[in-house]
Amino acid sequence: MSVEAIATALIAAAILTSMPLMLAAVGEAIAERAGLLNLGIEGSMLCAGFASFWLTLKTDSVTLGLLIGAAVGLAIGLVFGTLATVLNANQVVLGLGVTLAGTGGTAFLFREVYGSDQPLLSGGPGRPFEGWFDWLPVIGPAIGDQRWFVFVAWFMVLAGHLFLVRTPSGLQLRAAGESPFGLEAVGGNVTMVRIGAAAIGGVFYGFGGAALAVVELGFFSPGSTAGAGFLAVALAMLGRLSPLRVALFTLAFGLLTGLDIGLQIAGVDARPEFLRMLPYAGIVIGLVALGRGVRMPRALGQAYGGISSRR
């Protein structure tokens, strides 16, 4: 294989493998902007992934599978948002609970439904733009030959970004995280805005989990997210909660993760376990480098007790 072909393959793989993670991280960025720190992404993604795998296997329709994944994410997001606002639940405890229940629940359900089988999906979403960008060296085919859902994912990121920074609802959402008392003072409803943000975040995690199962992997197995939900929290923070920046960081992270294969092709002698540490260490170093500049929403992680509770 020529160097260009290897580079194209690595970039194409990075775009595909970082896409579910990107959706989750952008969803987390949106939820955190509204003041909700959701550590339940991992569990939400697994539930959505299982549901979408199950329906795709049953109906043979990837679209239906992705949609049920989003619906499951939405439902979990609504539960998270409601418990975290109406019931003042501690967000960290709640999120860890969702992750634990989702991890255990999907493993339990998977065994109940499929026993010890590991069914696989045949095919996957189509590649509508195959060959369109071949005039662009290296990155042209890497982008153009992606499955259609990858384009949908990037469109969602862009839409999420514009919603957050350019619409009145987006402003309300950010106010719920930055200054909930201010939002209530001007007539907003902090509880409803936060539940809405949790629901939007949930749709993103749902699509992310579903895409991991039916677009990227072509199967679901217990724990197949392998920590993507927690990585999403870190990447959201690294991208300073701006959806576009988060998406670009996630793509860079995907390239870094693919590097271990690239290095092995290039003949570098290093154990894969050693190389696998590097992306995570890279995130910590990134947080240190950028971390002092990160300003999180002032009310992040705090339950809102209503304007009467202002001290």
Add this chain to the structure above:
Amino acid sequence: MNAVPVTSGERTRHDTPGADTALASLLESLLAIALAIAIAGLILIIAGHDPLNVFSQLVDRTLLRSAGLEEVLVRTTPLLLAGLAVLIAAKAGLWNIGVDGQVLVGAIAAAVVGAWLVDASRPVLWAGAMLAAIVGGAVWTIVPALLRAFWEINEIVTTIMFNYIAISMTAWLVKGPLRDQTLVAPQTPLIPPELRFVGLGDTRVHIGLVFAVAIWIAASFWLHRSVAGLEVRAVGESPRAARHAMIPVTVVLAVALVASGGLAGVVGGNDVLSTKGTFQAEWYPGYGLSAFALVFLARRHVLALLPAALFLGMLAYGADVMPRAAGIHSAFFALFEGILLIVLAAFRWRPWRRKSGGHR
């Protein structure tokens, strides 16, 4: 913020919801367990199992047979220590989600030092390996602790990242530099069974439980009867107030998180010196999230940790026996713990209590 702990007869300073009396907390925990059982039972019915049979089998296998009870106590030991690790950080207002990574590093340190001390006497081996475990867990927490204390970089994210780094690093070490070439599987040299923790009487329960309970008692005194413990709790309640009281907040935060990591390291040391005898690649016990279920089931009371650890120890052993006893996959128990955590998180809502201004 969350509940202020109450020792017997002591009133909380704030009228915070959560711990007016120890009795109310106990009732809340029992109610949470009952709710979680109800929800999990519903899921079992939907999945086509008989929940009454499942839960009665669980109690029978874990509590009503002496062999089951011994196994429950064996599994209670690491859970009690892991819960203590999470609790000490939580008392300082920190979230140590990196317990799993600290356990791995503590375990590999204990396995290496323990195998190195096989010619020494048993107490020397135990002390050396345990010390290595504490140092390993603590060292693994230094970077997140310093970043949190001095640069206010969120410890949730850094401790989670250090989990993943620990998984890959220990796997790399045990497959590479630290591997015992005489063994087939990638693992550190075996510590012979006669040098490991001795059993209590004729049971499977080993002396690690005694050590864990001793550490638990010492930690209770440290948290509630020492100046350092008071400082930790003060920082956890209100860093700003603590700063006004001339408490060195950054130092306290760093020390609390490192101490938490050291305790988590002990969990790994206990597992190596008792049941494992070695550190194997791909070994991932995953105590971290269970430890959170434990701490919040105990409503963050240090004294309630032991009964809560016994309950989770029962679930942990249940996950081992129930697949054979009732055809229930072990993942069901992770689901149950998750439901329990969600219910416990939602228990900050107390419609029956007068709303006190100013909690947020």
